[in-house]
Amino acid sequence: MSSSKKQILAVAALCFAAAGVGFGAYRYLAQPHSIDEPGGMAPEITLNDLTGTPRQLSDWRGKLILVNFWATWCAPCLHEIPMLMDMQQQYGGRGLQVVGAAMDEVEAVRIGAPRLGIQYPVLVGDSEIINAMQALGDQLGALPYSVLINANGMIVSRKHGEFERDELIQLIEQNLPTTGG
Amino acid sequence: MLMLAASLMLTAACPADAGSLLKPRDSAPAILPVNDAFQLQPVLWRDSKLDISLDIAPGCYLYRDKIQVEVLEPTGFKLGRVALPPGELHQDEHFGVVRVFRQQLAVQHRVDHPPQRLRIRYQGCAEGLVCYPPQVREVTVESLR
Numbered sequence: 001m002s003s004s005k006k007q008i009l010a011v012a013a014l015c016f017a018a019a020g021v022g023f024g025a026y027r028y029l030a031q032p033h034s035i036d037e038p039g040g041m042a043p044e045i046t047l048n049d050l051t052g053t054p055r056q057l058s059d060w061r062g063k064l065i066l067v068n069f070w071a072t073w074c075a076p077c078l079h080e081i082p083m084l085m086d087m088q089q090q091y092g093g094r095g096l097q098v099v100g101a102a103m104d105e106v107e108a109v110r111i112g113a114p115r116l117g118i119q120y121p122v123l124v125g126d127s128e129i130i131n132a133m134q135a136l137g138d139q140l141g142a143l144p145y146s147v148l149i150n151a152n153g154m155i156v157s158r159k160h161g162e163f164e165r166d167e168l169i170q171l172i173e174q175n176l177p178t179t180g181g
Numbered sequence: 182m183l184m185l186a187a188s189l190m191l192t193a194a195c196p197a198d199a200g201s202l203l204k205p206r207d208s209a210p211a212i213l214p215v216n217d218a219f220q221l222q223p224v225l226w227r228d229s230k231l232d233i234s235l236d237i238a239p240g241c242y243l244y245r246d247k248i249q250v251e252v253l254e255p256t257g258f259k260l261g262r263v264a265l266p267p268g269e270l271h272q273d274e275h276f277g278v279v280r281v282f283r284q285q286l287a288v289q290h291r292v293d294h295p296p297q298r299l300r301i302r303y304q305g306c307a308e309g310l311v312c313y314p315p316q317v318r319e320v321t322v323e324s325l326r
Contacts, residue, residue: 074311074312078307140212
């Protein structure tokens with residue numbers, strides 16, 4: 001066998017070995033314990049409220065924070081909001097704080113939020129909301145998107161689409177702060 | 182050295198695939214990324230017609246009244262009103278009866294000369310799951326003379 005053929009075979013063998021290593025690495029990274037799972041600390045997020053005042057998620061530190069990304073043009077978001085209001089009413093005294101984050105024009109939310117009867121804080125923005133969603137783990141850019149952050153600032157759940165009522169109650173009950181916040 | 186070179190070849194060969202494989206596991210895995218839900222096809226001009234089409238994934242729909250086409254280049258180009266198909270009626274709990282497109286939106290718009298660049302806007306949802314923010318794409322028209 002010529003020297004050049006040996007070199008080609010050696011390169012091919014090494015490529016095959018590298019492919020195996022790469023596949024193994026992918027399998028490891030794709031396991032549930034990889035970076036895509038909730039469990040990390042929530043980054044600091046600053047967004048304007050409907051008066052233009054900057055608010056930070058850490059303003060509600062010590063509470064169980066449910067950040068619900070929504071928009072006035074998003075039908076499933078509008079469908080979910082009454083249940084979130086119920087949750088705020090039911091669990092607010094025990095340390096739950098729902099925060100709405102609207103990917104929308106400020107004026108649309110100023111009109112839309114009272115019409116929906118939203119009592120919890122509402123933040124609003126365009127690209128700022130997209131950035132906040134991504135910082136909180138979103139990679140689909142789809143609404144509704146909800147992130148549950150416990151009293152210690154740790155992300156305990158993320159979800160695209162509407163919650164089922166029982167599912168949300170269970171999540172809240174499991175993660176309420178022990179002292180009520 | 183050869184191992185390093187082979188590893189580099191491997192990682193450079195499919196960076197996009199590696200990225201998609203490591204996407205977050207979500208509690209609703211059936212939800213598609215927006216570019217998979219709505220796939221804008223290359224915009225073609227041939228036989229004095231502009232072909233614009235969007236493939237729409239099963240279970241997804243586009244709002245008819247959110248679709249807009251405008252010419253970016255050349256400036257001052259007269260495109261005329263782009264007539265959309267009627268679509269189908271969709272009863273929305275919050276927005277009432279609206280017209281939507283499912284499966285595919287295909288538009289053929291008669292125009293004697295091809296524009297060079299278009300801006301296309303669209304917005305839609307995955308039925309009963311999520312809605313996607315308004316999308317804006319700027320595309321170069323492929324002229325097939």
